[in-house]
Structure formats: structure tokens, C-alpha cells
Amino acid sequence: MGNTYLENSKLDPFLQRLRRFGALHGPTVSDAGVACFAPIDETSELRLDYGRTLIPPKKYLLPFREELLQFRDGSYRSGAPADLEVVLFGVHPCDLDGIAYLDRVFLSDPTDPGYAARRAGLTLVGISCEPDDYCFCTEAPGSAHCDIFLGACQGGYLLQAGTPRGDAICEAVQDLLARASSPPPRPAPRRAIAPQDPQLRYSGHPLWERFAELCLSCGACSVCCPTCYCFDVREYPRLSGGAGRLREWDNCLFKTHGEVAGANFRASRLERLRYRFQHKYCGFSPLQGTVSCVGCGRCKAACPVDIDLRELIPGAPDPEGGPS
Amino acid sequence: MRSLPDPHLPHPATLLERRQLSADTALFRVAPAPSALAALACFVPGQFVQLSVPGAGEVPISPADLPGEDGTLELCVRRVGHVTNLLHDALPGQSLGLRGPFGTGFPVREMAGSPVLLLAGGLGIAPLRSLLFHLLRHRDDFGEVTLMYGARQPELMLFRDELVALAAAGSLRLFLTVDFAPQQPAGDFSCAVGLLPDLLQGFRFDAARSFAAVCGPPALYRCLAGELQGAGVAPDRILLSLERRMRCGIGRCCHCAVGQLLCCTDGPVFRLSDLATTPEAL
Numbered sequence: 001m002g003n004t005y006l007e008n009s010k011l012d013p014f015l016q017r018l019r020r021f022g023a024l025h026g027p028t029v030s031d032a033g034v035a036c037f038a039p040i041d042e043t044s045e046l047r048l049d050y051g052r053t054l055i056p057p058k059k060y061l062l063p064f065r066e067e068l069l070q071f072r073d074g075s076y077r078s079g080a081p082a083d084l085e086v087v088l089f090g091v092h093p094c095d096l097d098g099i100a101y102l103d104r105v106f107l108s109d110p111t112d113p114g115y116a117a118r119r120a121g122l123t124l125v126g127i128s129c130e131p132d133d134y135c136f137c138t139e140a141p142g143s144a145h146c147d148i149f150l151g152a153c154q155g156g157y158l159l160q161a162g163t164p165r166g167d168a169i170c171e172a173v174q175d176l177l178a179r180a181s182s183p184p185p186r187p188a189p190r191r192a193i194a195p196q197d198p199q200l201r202y203s204g205h206p207l208w209e210r211f212a213e214l215c216l217s218c219g220a221c222s223v224c225c226p227t228c229y230c231f232d233v234r235e236y237p238r239l240s241g242g243a244g245r246l247r248e249w250d251n252c253l254f255k256t257h258g259e260v261a262g263a264n265f266r267a268s269r270l271e272r273l274r275y276r277f278q279h280k281y282c283g284f285s286p287l288q289g290t291v292s293c294v295g296c297g298r299c300k301a302a303c304p305v306d307i308d309l310r311e312l313i314p315g316a317p318d319p320e321g322g323p324s
Numbered sequence: 325m326r327s328l329p330d331p332h333l334p335h336p337a338t339l340l341e342r343r344q345l346s347a348d349t350a351l352f353r354v355a356p357a358p359s360a361l362a363a364l365a366c367f368v369p370g371q372f373v374q375l376s377v378p379g380a381g382e383v384p385i386s387p388a389d390l391p392g393e394d395g396t397l398e399l400c401v402r403r404v405g406h407v408t409n410l411l412h413d414a415l416p417g418q419s420l421g422l423r424g425p426f427g428t429g430f431p432v433r434e435m436a437g438s439p440v441l442l443l444a445g446g447l448g449i450a451p452l453r454s455l456l457f458h459l460l461r462h463r464d465d466f467g468e469v470t471l472m473y474g475a476r477q478p479e480l481m482l483f484r485d486e487l488v489a490l491a492a493a494g495s496l497r498l499f500l501t502v503d504f505a506p507q508q509p510a511g512d513f514s515c516a517v518g519l520l521p522d523l524l525q526g527f528r529f530d531a532a533r534s535f536a537a538v539c540g541p542p543a544l545y546r547c548l549a550g551e552l553q554g555a556g557v558a559p560d561r562i563l564l565s566l567e568r569r570m571r572c573g574i575g576r577c578c579h580c581a582v583g584q585l586l587c588c589t590d591g592p593v594f595r596l597s598d599l600a601t602t603p604e605a606l
Contacts, residue, residue: 068332071378074419078330110331110574198584199601230578233571237379245332245381250577257579260569261404263542271604278584285575285586 002170003177007156010176015043015089017173021123021165022085025060027053037088048090051132052298056226057088057095061102061118065248068114068233072242082114087123094137094296096126096145098226101292105229108286114247123165128152136310137295158182195289196281196313207312212270214305219251221299221307222276227292230257230279252276277309331574334376334421335360340396341416345482349402349447350412351388356422361395368429369455370537370565370593374573375399376421380410384426384570386451386592390458397422400450400482426573427592430455430563435535438561439467443520443548445474445540449482451565452539460495470497470529474520474540477504481515499523521547524555531556537593539565545606549596562596566605 006014018024024040027050035053037060040046067079091099106115124146131137148166150157158180161167170177222228232250237243250257252275258266266272283290300308336357343351354375356364364373372386388400403412414420432455440459444452452471459469475481481500491498501516501523516523520540536552538545545564552562568580568587580587582594583602599605 069334071421075336076334076376076378076421078333105576111328112576113328113330116328229576231571231576232579233382233577235376235379235381243379250579252578260567261402263567265542265568265604275581279578279581282584284578284581284584285590288584 002174003179004159004170005153005156005178005180006150006159006173006176007178010156012043014173014176015040015046017176018087018089018123018125018169020172021169022087022121024087024089026089040089046090048127049130050090052092052134052296052301054224054298054302056098056224056296056298057091058098058102058226058229060086060088060122061099061106061115062229062231062249065246066114067244068247069245070242071235071245076245078113082117082121084118085121085123087125089125090127091124091146092129092296093126093145094135094294095226096124097137097294098292098296099124100145101227101290101294102229104287104290123147123169125169126150127157132297134297134301135295136297195283195291196277198278198282200277200281200312205312208270208274211273211307211309212268214307215253215269215273216305217253217255217269217272218304219253220302220304222251222253223249224298224302225280226294226296226298227280228252228276252279273307273309277312280309281313331423332572334374334382334423337375337420337422339411339414339416339418339420342412342414345400346480348404349400349480349482352399352401352411354397354399354420354422356395356397358395360422361391364391364395364397364425367391367425369432369458370429370451370563371425371427372451372570372573372588372592373397373399373422373424374426374570375401375407375411376423377407377410377414378419378421380407382421382423382571383407384573384588386454386565387425388450388453390454400447400453402447423573426570427588428590430537430565430593432458436465437467439530439534440469441529441534441536441557442469442471443473443524443536443538443540443544444471445520445544446476446480447482448539448541448544448565449473450539452537453483455537456496460490463495467533468497468529469495470499470527472499472501472520472523472527474501474503474523474544477502477506478515499527519547520544521551524548524551527555529555532558535561535563537563537565542567542606549606553596559597559600560595563593564596564599564606565593566591568592 026040026046028038028045030036035050069076106112126146126149128151147163149160161170230250231247235245253272258264280293338355340353340355372384374382375385376382385399387397389398442452459466505517536557570580570588571577573588575586575589582605
């Protein structure tokens with residue numbers, strides 16, 4: 001095993017070296033002052049002390065809007081494939097966990113070709129983080145859901161490759177690394193919240209009514225969730241003939257989500273909140289029993305009326321106290 | 325370089341003909357391209373396809389019959405939204421798209437040997453018609469076949485002549501009912517006036533051995549589930565074809581969850597017993 005210690009002073013050349021593997025993206029602050037993942041031209045733009053981005057990295061794999069199909073010359077064709085190589089630097093363990101969940105959804109049979117192409121072109125560089133008041137993940141830093149993970153340590157980072165691509169990166173930066181004095185920690189990942197009994201949805205818990213009264217159906221919790229992926233499909237004719245079929249993020253908090261011709265199966269906010277709860281904490285169909293909440297704290301930070309579904313869950317990590 | 329097959333990509337299909345069934349509902353005969361035939365050959369009554377109308381989008385439709393010898397499909401569609409409006413305005417020869425079949429159908433193998441009671445409300449006759457035709461084509465494999473079909477008024481009753489002819493030939497027991505009947509022309513096969521649950525109440529059948537297949541508007545399921553259980557039909561033999569708006573058909577878009585089950589992959593045909601812990605299913 002080669003060197004794995006990256007001194008702080010070598011971070012800049014390390015980042016330049018990463019550009020060989022694709023366009024460098026990472027956490028920065030937009031002109032509007034919002035933390036976001038974006039292309040990094042100058043490494044000084046990086047904000048490695050960021051708490052959480054408003055929009056999670058799912059946008060690299062599931063663009064807000066993408067063309068699924070085109071209709072021309074009498075038949076449908078698949079949309080243009082993604083061929084972008086992106087190195088996403090500085091992803092926190094919770095977001096890496098979120099991507100690992102999306103992989104389970106979109107790379108299972110039948111594989112989603114658009115997602116698979118973008119995923120194949122995405123190199124993930126994880127980084128350890130300092131939890132803030134909104135975080136409730138108890139996942140230990142260093143989880144291996146990425147190509148290479150940077151664990152902060154005295155004066156620098158310990159690198160840990162999780163994939164062959166990560167090994168290749170390590171190989172390519174060997175001259176920047178020093179021998180590590182201690183092996184990187186490899187604690188077993190732990191879940192913040194255990195899978196919930198779906199009957200909690202119908203439990204008549206008084207909090208449901210209170211949440212339903214507060215909820216504005218704004219959908220912020222779902223937009224900013226790293227594992228909310230439900231989508232709508234729309235088709236538009238083109239002035240030049242033919243048509244384009246688009247896939248767009250949808251939102252189960254919106255009233256239209258449960259509509260069918262002549263009825264709505266989730267007309268009330270209570271039903272929509274329960275629907276999201278069930279998807280997040282109980283799982284649908286092949287992922288029954290899989291919790292997709294990764295504890296990033298975005299929904300709590302974004303909710304304008306301070307709804308926290310975890311209050312429903314007995315024994316959930318204390319929403320106010322942060323991780324212990 | 326998308327080498328993977330694209331599950332979103334419809335097979336080409338062509339509209340062959342349309343037959344108006346009521347003011348807002350028509351039966352469309354659609355010819356899928358040869359590439360679609362292998363998948364469609366496995367079609368089970370109760371499954372659905374995703375029908376594309378170029379420029380408008382895709383809708384889930386449960387075919388009204390199994391694919392014919394020539395592979396063509398009969399789709400019974402009401403003019404109710406953007407996509408179905410364009411379909412209703414389309415002329416024969418129009419290019420369409422087709423994906424599927426998707427989902428679970430009726431458990432026809434398990435139903436063999438048993439009497440089958442079909443209960444259809446309104447447009448719910450469409451998926452049940454494919455089941456009915458399957459039962460009649462394999463008539464000797466099943467017990468008595470009964471269809472109870474309710475519509476709002478006589479002119480909204482779909483396939484009426486066809487069903488009456490089948491009943492006259494002794495293939496099935498047919499009960500028709502309408503919510504309102506201003507006047508019924510003399511000589512027509514007469515409809516009862518009333519709701520399906522009323523019809524069921526006076527019906528004597530071998531409930532313990534029977535399967536019941538139900539398809540209709542949401543309110544119908546709630547009434548009939550209780551009635552059928554009261555009559556003695558086992559909850560795992562009460563088969564409900566549920567309606568949700570599937571966007572993808574492959575368990576991804578998450579619009580169609582019923583409890584923890586997805587209507588597109590675990591349904592759309594569910595057993596009542598599978599929905600016992602899901603109050604909002606019906």
C-alpha cells in the first residue's frame with residue numbers, strides 16, 4: 001500500500017491533478033449566497049467548511065429536467081446520452097449515502113440508461129465533516145460509498161480509495177502524498193433511523209394532525225432531499241414537427257401528485273405527508289424496509305414551518321441535540 | 325453510446341381504426357411494430373400498456389382484450405385529458421408508441437376450476453373484458469362466469485350488444501344495471517336500475533369457491549369489498565384492479581404507491597387481503 005497522507009499544503013496541486021479525471025465540481029457559494037455544488041474554476045472558490053448545500057448532489061445524476069425521448073420522423077428515439085466526466089469533490093458521507101441509495105433504485109433492473117451514463121461519468125471524492133445542529137446522521141465518516149474519501153486529520157487528510165477508480169487517483173497523486181502514521185479508521189456504518197412500522201402512518205398519532213395543519217405543501221423538504229427522486233414525465237410538440245419527452249423532478253407534497261382522471265388519492269396534506277413518510281422511512285416495493293433518510297438535515301433546515309417527521313419516531317436521534 | 329436497452333423507449337405502433345362506443349369513449353385498434361410482439365405475447369388479462377401519442381405524452385391503458393392473432397390490441401379509452409384528447413382526434417394511420425405489458429394481471433391459472441364473478445363499473449369494463457374473453461376462450465377450464473356491469477345511464481353502457489349476444493349464447497350470466505334510466509326502448513335487453521352492490525345483494529352464488537374480479541371508480545371498491553366479504557368470498561379471492569396514474573410503468577416515478585406496494589409493478593391487480601393494512605388503497 002502506498003502513501004495516503006495528504007498535507008494541507010498539497011491540497012491545491014491535488015485538486016489540479018483531479019482535473020485529469022474530469023471537470024472539477026465542488027461545494028461553493030453562489031452569487032446569491034447559497035451553498036451549492038458547482039464547477040470550480042479556481043480552487044479558492046471551494047468552501048470545504050460548508051455545512052450543507054441547498055440542493056444535494058442528486059442533480060448530477062437526475063437533472064431537474066432532462067430529455068428522455070425525442071419523437072421525429074415517425075418514431076421515438078432515446079435522448080442524447082450524457083458523456084460528461086465530472087469529478088465531484090468534497091461530498092459529505094450523508095450525501096454519498098444518498099447516492100448509494102439512488103444507485104439501488106436506478107441501476108436495478110431495468111437500468112435507467114440516462115442515470116447509468118451520468119453515474120459512470122461521475123467520480124465521487126468524499127470528505128469528512130463537522131455536524132451542525134441540523135445534522136442527525138450517525139454514520140461514521142469514511143463510509144466507502146465513493147471513489148476516494150478524504151478524512152480530515154492533523155494537518156491534512158487521510159486518503160482512502162473505495163473503488164478501482166479511487167485506486168487510480170491515488171496512484172496518480174502518489175508524489176503529493178506522504179506515508180500515513182496511522183491507518184484510516186474504518187468503522188461500520190450505522191443508520192440514524194431504523195426502518196419504521198408502516199402502520200405508524202395510520203397510527204392516529206396527534207402529531208400527524210398538527211403537521212398537516214402547519215404544512216404549506218411547498219415541497220422544499222422533497223426538493224432538497226438527497227434521496228427524493230420521484231419524477232413527472234411531460235411531452236411537448238415542437239414547432240418544427242416532432243416532439244420531446246421530458247423527465248422532471250416531481251414532488252409528493254404537491255396536490256397534483258396523487259391525481260388520476262376524476263379523483264385524487266392524496267388530496268389532503270395529511271395524506272401527502274404520510275406518503276412521504278412512508279417512502280422515506282418504510283420504503284416502497286423492492287426497497288420495503290429500507291430507510292432512505294440519510295440524516296443530512298436539509299429538510300429540517302429548509303422547512304418554513306419547522307416540521308420534523310422524526311418527532312413521530314420513537315427513539316429517533318434527538319432533533320435538537322445533534323449527534324452524540 | 326447508450327448500449328443499454330432504454331426502458332422508456334416505446335415501440336412504434338399505428339392506429340388502425342376506432343369505433344365510437346359512447347359520447348366520450350372509443351375503442352382503438354392499434355397495431356404494434358413487430359419489435360413489440362414478443363413482449364405482448366405474454367400479456368395477461370389485467371396488465372397494462374403505456375400508450376404514447378406523439379406530442380402529447382403517455383397514458384397507462386389496460387387493453388380491452390388480449391392481443392389478436394395479428395398482434396393488434398384493442399384499447400378502450402375515454403376522452404378525459406390531454407393525451408386521450410389527442411388520441412380521440414387522431415386518424416387511422418397515426419403513429420403511436422407502445423411499451424409493456426406491465427404489472428401483474430389476474431391470476432388466471434389459480435382461478436382455473438372456480439366460478440368467476442366479474443364486477444365492472446363504468447369504464448372498469450375495459451380491463452375486465454380482457455379477462456372475460458380469456459375465460460370464455462378457455463370456457464371449460466373455469467366454473468360459472470357471471471358479469472355484473474353498472475353504468476350511470478343506458479347510453480354510457482359500453483359493449484352492450486356484444487355482451488348481450490354472449491349472454492344469449494349461454495356463455496355467461498349477465499346482469500346490467502344503470503344508476504338512472506330515463507326510458508328504455510322496448511325490446512332492448514333490459515337493465516336493472518340501481519347500484520352494483522344492490523344487484524349483488526340479491527345474487528345467489530357459490531361464494532366460498534368463487535373468485536371476484538372488480539374494476540371501476542374508487543367508490544365502487546369500498547362498497548363491493550364489504551359486500552363480497554359479507555357474501556362469503558375469501559379476501560384473497562377478491563381481485564381488485566386499482567387505478568393510479570403511472571408515469572413510468574417500471575417502479576421508478578413513485579406516483580402509484582398503494583401503501584408500500586407499487587401499482588405499476590405489484591399491481592394493478594391486487595388481492596383484497598394484500599390491502600388489508602392499507603386504508604387509503606380503496
